[in-house]
Amino acid sequence: MTDTTEQLRQRLQSLEPHSLKITDESHLHAGHAGNTGGKHYRILxxxxxxxxxxxxxxxxxxxxxxxxxxxxxxxxxSIQAKTPAESGLDS
Structure with a gap:
């Protein structure tokens, strides 16, 4: 897990997640125009x-x-933000 991934995880704790998945997709965007060094992440x-x-x-x-x-x-x-009911976690 990268430092940035851990920082994301820590900061998102303020939303008291029931579930949190962070995926680093930077490798899919190597050489991407306009990227000044930041990474690409997908969050559920x-x-x-x-x-x-x-x-x-x-x-x-x-x-x-x-x-x-x-x-x-x-x-x-990339953000997918759901309630427990929408995710099926409350059933």
Whole structure:
């Protein structure tokens, strides 16, 4: 696990996730135009914090939690943000 992956995991704890999967997909984007060194990540996060929120509001919560990592360590972030009911975790 990379330092950035661990930092992502720590920062996303503020959303009290039931489940959190972080995948570093940087190898799929090697040499990608416009990338100044940040990595590409895919996140699947399940949290009660997303209850009643639309897609943009959910993504904003994630971006707010990630904070300054987006300015230096992360070039791209693909987000799947679900409630426990949407993920099947509450059944």
């Amino acid at each position: 996060i399940v949290s009660d914090a997303f209850q009643g929120l639309g897609l943009l509001q959910r993504h904003r919560l994630v971006y707010d939690s990630v904070g300054s990592l987006m300015q230096s360590h992360i070039h791209a972030l």
